[in-house]
Structures are given as structure tokens and as C-alpha cells.
Amino acid sequence: MSGKTLYDKLWDAHLVRQDEGGMALIYIDRHLIHEVTSPQAFEGLRLAGRKPWRTDSILAVPDHNVPTTDRSLGISDPVSRLQVETLDQNCAELGITEFLMNDPRQGIVHVIGPEQGATLPGMTVVCGDSHTSTHGAFGALAFGIGTSDVEHVLATQCLILKKSGNLEIRVDGQLAPGVSAKDVVLAIIGKIGTAGGTGFAIEFSGSTLRSLSMEGRMTVCNMAIEAGARSGMVAVDDTTINYLAGRPYAPKGELWDLAIKSWKALHSDPDASFDRSVSLDASTIPPQVTWGTSPEMVVSIDQVVPDPDNETDSVKREGMRKALAYMDLKPGTPITDIRPDHVFIGSCTNARIEDLRAAAAAIRGRKIARGIKQALVVPGSGLVKRQAEAEGLDKIFTDAGFEWREPGCSMCLAMNADRLAPGDRCASTSNRNFEGRQGQGGRTHLVSPAMAAAAAVTGHFTDTRREQA
Amino acid sequence: MIKIDKHHGIVMPLDRHNVDTDAIIPKQFLKSIKRSGFGHNLFDEWRYHDHGEPGMDPASRKKNPDFVLNQPRYEGASILLGRHNFGCGSSREHAVWALIDHGFRVVIAPSFADIFYNNARKNGLLCIVLDEDLVDLLFREVTQNPGYRILVDLPTQQIVLPNRHTIAFDIDPFHKECHIRGLDDIGLTLEHATEIRAFEEKRRQTAPWLFNN
Ligand code: SF4
Numbered sequence: 001m002s003g004k005t006l007y008d009k010l011w012d013a014h015l016v017r018q019d020e021g022g023m024a025l026i027y028i029d030r031h032l033i034h035e036v037t038s039p040q041a042f043e044g045l046r047l048a049g050r051k052p053w054r055t056d057s058i059l060a061v062p063d064h065n066v067p068t069t070d071r072s073l074g075i076s077d078p079v080s081r082l083q084v085e086t087l088d089q090n091c092a093e094l095g096i097t098e099f100l101m102n103d104p105r106q107g108i109v110h111v112i113g114p115e116q117g118a119t120l121p122g123m124t125v126v127c128g129d130s131h132t133s134t135h136g137a138f139g140a141l142a143f144g145i146g147t148s149d150v151e152h153v154l155a156t157q158c159l160i161l162k163k164s165g166n167l168e169i170r171v172d173g174q175l176a177p178g179v180s181a182k183d184v185v186l187a188i189i190g191k192i193g194t195a196g197g198t199g200f201a202i203e204f205s206g207s208t209l210r211s212l213s214m215e216g217r218m219t220v221c222n223m224a225i226e227a228g229a230r231s232g233m234v235a236v237d238d239t240t241i242n243y244l245a246g247r248p249y250a251p252k253g254e255l256w257d258l259a260i261k262s263w264k265a266l267h268s269d270p271d272a273s274f275d276r277s278v279s280l281d282a283s284t285i286p287p288q289v290t291w292g293t294s295p296e297m298v299v300s301i302d303q304v305v306p307d308p309d310n311e312t313d314s315v316k317r318e319g320m321r322k323a324l325a326y327m328d329l330k331p332g333t334p335i336t337d338i339r340p341d342h343v344f345i346g347s348c349t350n351a352r353i354e355d356l357r358a359a360a361a362a363i364r365g366r367k368i369a370r371g372i373k374q375a376l377v378v379p380g381s382g383l384v385k386r387q388a389e390a391e392g393l394d395k396i397f398t399d400a401g402f403e404w405r406e407p408g409c410s411m412c413l414a415m416n417a418d419r420l421a422p423g424d425r426c427a428s429t430s431n432r433n434f435e436g437r438q439g440q441g442g443r444t445h446l447v448s449p450a451m452a453a454a455a456a457v458t459g460h461f462t463d464t465r466r467e468q469a
Numbered sequence: 470m471i472k473i474d475k476h477h478g479i480v481m482p483l484d485r486h487n488v489d490t491d492a493i494i495p496k497q498f499l500k501s502i503k504r505s506g507f508g509h510n511l512f513d514e515w516r517y518h519d520h521g522e523p524g525m526d527p528a529s530r531k532k533n534p535d536f537v538l539n540q541p542r543y544e545g546a547s548i549l550l551g552r553h554n555f556g557c558g559s560s561r562e563h564a565v566w567a568l569i570d571h572g573f574r575v576v577i578a579p580s581f582a583d584i585f586y587n588n589a590r591k592n593g594l595l596c597i598v599l600d601e602d603l604v605d606l607l608f609r610e611v612t613q614n615p616g617y618r619i620l621v622d623l624p625t626q627q628i629v630l631p632n633r634h635t636i637a638f639d640i641d642p643f644h645k646e647c648h649i650r651g652l653d654d655i656g657l658t659l660e661h662a663t664e665i666r667a668f669e670e671k672r673r674q675t676a677p678w679l680f681n682n
């Protein structure tokens with residue numbers, strides 16, 4: 001019999017029961033909650049006269065809808081305020097731990113879970129948010145769910161699931177200086193497409209992944225969903241364990257030792273077989289820039305905007321034309337000629353301390369270019385913000401002309417006041433370049449933090465490999 | 470959830486790959502704490518020329534006459550015909566609520582994003598996966614024949630075309646039963662509460678650090 005993949009192991013360890021048709025009940029260890037996808041779930045629970053199964057598995061935080069400017073006066077938009085207050089009320093009523101908006105630990109749900117040690121190896125982690133895949137970086141089975149499933153987990157501590165296939169994405173080799181985890185994952189999506197991982201759980205493996213920090217691994221797993229997979233994961237190693245040691249919610253003392261012993265088995269067996277495998281050579285990956293309105297519409301910094309006429313599939317060709325019209329780009333334009341007028345450094349993909357360091361390094365002592373109307377840095381959490389300030393990064397950003405904001409989702413989805421106006425063009429470290437994602441009519445180019453920062457100071461997309469040299 | 474077994478309705482084609490949930494219901498409408506009332510803002514940015522905000526009167530909005538949803542021939546459509554990776558992106562269930570609120574009961578596409586598919590099932594919106602060439606055929610038929618209607622027969626897993634031709638489709642037996650009987654997942658799962666408790670107890674023994682706060 002062949003060995004098990006990491007996903008197989010995580011699945012088996014949480015399997016409560018399975019019926020003949022393959023539908024399984026999977027036990028959930030950690031449930032993260034935010035204000036946008038939970039109100040209807042709590043309401044459903046109340047209407048049915050049900051109580052949460054296990055409140056100590058839940059950690060809640062408002063992030064999507066909170067202002068990133070001065071919060072001392074609360075939220076001015078009454079609709080947003082009601083949503084955040086509803087979360088506060090639900091948590092207070094049911095005894096659920098919540099980091100309130102003005103708590104220094106508040107931040108984007110996918111940043112604070114790991115930061116607090118509330119995400120641990122071997123867990124199942126769910127949240128009413130598709131980027132829950134982020135937590136898979138810890139050797140956890142983590143995926144996004146809709147509101148009905150939020151209610152289902154609240155009521156039963158389980159989910160009804162069917163097992164996914166096993167997809168291995170192996171990345172080996174050394175990244176060029178100036179190339180980061182974000183470029184790796186964009187290159188992966190460029191290769192397999194936004195539906196390439198549909199129906200699969202992805203395990204990211206290979207020497208490149210092993211050499212990435214936890215921040216980098218989180219960036220890669222974060223965008224598993226952009227490759228179509230509900231979950232992405234990386235095996236546990238010393239990097240994982242060292243990151244977690246001493247975090248507030250991580251086990252301590254004897255329990256820590258016990259936990260480590262069990263975590264060390266969280267990797268695919270050498271003889272495990274995958275349903276599909278894809279491999280990439282990291283040393284050949286240049287910095288990536290998206291040109292269209294889907295994350296798979298991505299090219300390297302040294303390439304040009306592609307020509308729909310070269311596409312043979314007619315629906316795809318039409319899609320490319322629509323994307324180019326929306327993005328106001330012409331085929332054949334060198335990527336380095338594209339001039340963003342906004343820069344956004346933030347989101348659950350790239351708002352951790354390492355991301356801010358990389359961006360700061362690219363702008364130190366420089367000023368944002370003349371054509372840049374607004375450049376925002378939105379740290380992923382209050383603690384990331386504090387750390388960055390302790391390192392003097394805020395100063396580097398503000399000296400260059402960036403705005404230094406309070407933590408939250410911000411211009412990643414533009415639910416709060418941070419948004420693009422029609423026609424604005426943004427170099428963004430977030431994860432989705434869909435039409436209107438950052439504001440109606442706004443044009444998004446997804447890039448790494450270093451690439452966004454370099455674009456801010458040069459006024460156009462710039463090869464960060466050269467900047468480094 | 471809404472029950473569905475046989476459904477006869479007008480088909481509306483949406484000829485794009487990767488229709489994402491941001492396009493189905495833009496974020497400004499996610500501030501609502503209710504499950505209903507999203508229908509007027511379904512495909513808001515494609516459907517209207519002006520910028521939509523919650524609470525606006527739809528009658529006062531500037532409609533985009535080119536968008537399928539505004540074309541008289543598709544008025545009253547309850548079956549949406551889409552392309553690959555339908556419903557990708559954000560996990561927002563509001564996308565499903567908006568489709569249902571507008572009157573859609575069935576979506577047919579060559580592939581769906583996983584979370585969308587699951588959200589749809591939980592609310593009784595039937596998603597049918599068909600081979601690409603069959604989807605192509607339906608696109609051709611629907612664009613050539615105004616008022617094009619089909620019958621979706623879930624119990625026999627068939628789509629019946631106006632010319633009496635039938636197309637068979639696959640669906641997970643559990644999903645099928647949920648749709649036909651309108652089953653509530655939570656109720657079903659709680660029938661296994663004892664098993665869940667036993668599992669939890671075992672887990673508490675083997676991984677005590679997970680029960681530590
Ligand atoms: S930062 Fe963006 S992608 Fe991440 S949770 Fe917030 S809205 Fe979603």
C-alpha cells in the first residue's frame with residue numbers, strides 16, 4: 001500500500017464518519033469569524049434555537065469593513081458600523097473571544113490567526129472567507145466556507161465534505177534576488193490557470209518552499225484559491241515550529257513538547273502518490289505582473305501585454321479583449337511602460353512584517369514618483385504595525401510619501417472608504433484583480449511588495465531584479 | 470432551503486469564463502446583515518451604468534441595455550447558462566442569495582468553483598455541470614431562439630430541450646436528495662451528535678493542546 005499525503009493524513013485525523021456515497025463529516029478545530037459573512041449565520045442559529053457547539057474553538061475579529069484612518073470616533077458609515085456592532089454583540093452574547101476594532105491585536109483574520117498561534121499544525125481551520133487557505137502554510141487543513149457553513153460549524157463543529165484530489169506543486173531551485181513568494185504563486189497560477197486546482201487540495205513542496213519563511217509560505221497558500229483550490233498546504237518543518245514557539249495561543253510546557261512530536265509527522269510520506277503533479281523551476285521565475293482581470297492573466301516583468309489574436313479558444317479570446325478594454329491596455333505594450341497612479345501595499349497576501357520590510361527596502365531614501373496620486377501601506381495587524389514602527393519602517397514609507405494606515409482589508413476589496421475611482425490604475429500586493437474589486441472601474445495589477453514599492457518610486461513597473469543588482 | 474425537482478424555465482446565457490462572485494454581487498452590498506434583498510444588485514456593475522450603493526431605488530438607475538439581464542428576450546429567466554469556473558473568487562454566499570432573489574433556480578456550466586457550488590447547494594440553487602460541447606450547443610440554441618426554455622428534470626437527471634431531445638447529467642446522490650427534499654444540513658448532521666461528541670473526546674485525549682483556551 002502506498003503512503004499518505006499530508007492532505008490524506010489531515011483528512012483521516014478529522015474524519016468523524018463517512019457514508020457510502022463518500023460524503024464525510026469532518027471535525028473542525030479552529031473557526032475564525034469576521035463581520036461580513038457571520039451575521040446571517042448567527043441569525044440562523046438563533047432562529048433555530050441552537051447554541052454554538054464549542055465557543056473556545058472560535059476567534060473573531062472585524063477586518064473587512066473597518067476604517068484604516070483614525071478610529072477613535074468609531075465607524076462613520078452607519079451600515080458598516082451596524083455590521084461590526086452586530087459581530088460585537090453576537091460574540092459578547094455567546095461568550096466568543098473577539099479582538100475588537102481598537103484592540104492592538106486586531107487585524108486581517110488571516111494575519112492574526114497565525115500571529116497569535118491560534119492556527120496550529122494538524123488543525124482543521126475554517127473561516128467564512130476564501131483566503132482561509134493561508135493557514136495551510138502551517139501544515140493545517142484550512143479552507144474558506146460560505147455563510148451557511150459558518151452556521152453549520154457553529155452548530156455542529158463539523159462540515160459535510162467530499163474529499164478532494166491530491167495535487168502536488170513542486171517548486172525547486174533558488175529565487176533570484178528581488179523575486180519573492182508572491183512571484184512564485186503568480187507564476188504557478190499563470191501556469192495552471194485559475195481553475196487548475198479546482199477539486200484538489202494543493203500541497204506546495206520542493207526546496208524553494210522549504211527555504212521560504214512562514215510569511216512567504218502564507219503568501220503562497222493564500223493564493224491557492226486563485227488557482228481554484230480551496231486549500232493549499234505546506235509540510236511542517238523547523239521553520240514552522242520556530243515561528244510558533246511562544247505565541248499567545250500556542251501550547252506551552254509539556255503540551256508544547258507533546259504537540260511538536262505529533263506535528264513532526266505532518267508531511268507526505270515518501271511513497272505517497274498524488275493525483276496530479278506540477279513542477280516549476282524557481283530560478284527561472286522573474287517578477288510577475290498581472291495585466292488583466294483574472295489572476296491567470298499574468299506575465300513576467302520583461303514581457304509585453306499579450307495579443308488576443310494569438311489565442312485560439314474563442315471564449316478566451318473574447319475574455320482577453322474585454323479585459324484589455326477594461327484595463328485600457330494595448331497588446332504589445334511592454335509591462336515596464338505601464339504607469340500605475342495608485343499603489344496599495346496590504347491584504348492577507350502581503351501585509352506581514354516581512355512584506356513591509358521588502359517594500360521599505362525598495363524605497364528607502366526615495367520619494368514616490370510624480371504620477372502617483374496615492375500610495376497606501378496598510379499593515380496586516382496592529383502587532384505588525386507596531387513591529388514595523390519599532391523598526392522605523394513607517395518613517396521610510398511616510399518620508400517617501402506613502403500613507404501609513406491602521407490594519408484591515410482596506411483597498412484589497414474596497415468595502416470601506418479606501419478605494420479606486422473609475423480609471424485609476426493600481427499596483428497592488430493583494431490577490432484579486434477582478435473588475436471593480438478595488439473600486440468600480442478601478443484597474444488592478446497584482447504584484448509583490450517589492451514590485452509595488454519599486455513602481456511607486458519609479459512611476460512605472462520596474463524589474464526588482466535590476467533594482468537589487 | 471428551496472426544493473427543486475422539475476423546473477421549466479427561460480434560459481439566460483452569460484458568455485464569459487471565470488464569472489467571479491465580486492461580479493455577481495459587488496462588495497458594497499455585503500454590508501447587509503440579512504439574507505434577502507440582493508436581487509436588484511445582481512451583476513450590478515455589468516447591469517447598470519451608474520454606480521450602485523445599498524438602498525438605491527432600482528427604478529432610478531441607469532440600465533445597461535447591452536447586458537443580457539436587461540434584454541427583454543431573457544425577462545423572467547430562471548436558468549443561467551455560464552462558462553468555465555463559474556462563481557470563482559470570494560466565498561460570499563451573498564452571490565447565491567442574489568441569484569436566487571432575482572429568480573434563478575438553476576445554473577448550468579462546464580465547471581463551477583468549489584465554494585460557490587457548495588453555497589448554492591445549501592440554498593437550493595441547482596448547479597449542473599455539463600460537458601463543454603453540450604454547453605456550446607445550449608449557447609447556440611439559446612442565442613438563436615428567443616424565449617428559449619428548457620425543462621430540468623432532477624429526479625431523472627435529464628434536461629429536456631424544446632425539440633424533445635434530452636441531455637443527461639450527473640449529480641452526487643446526496644446533493645440530489647438534499648435538493649429534492651429541501652433538507653437542512655444542520656439537522657442531518659446533528660443526528661450524529663453522539664458520534665461527534667465521541668470523536669471530540671478522543672481528540673481531546675490525543676491532542677489536548679487543541680482544547681487549551
Ligand atoms: S485582505 Fe482581502 S482577500 Fe484578505 S481577507 Fe481581507 S478582503 Fe479578503
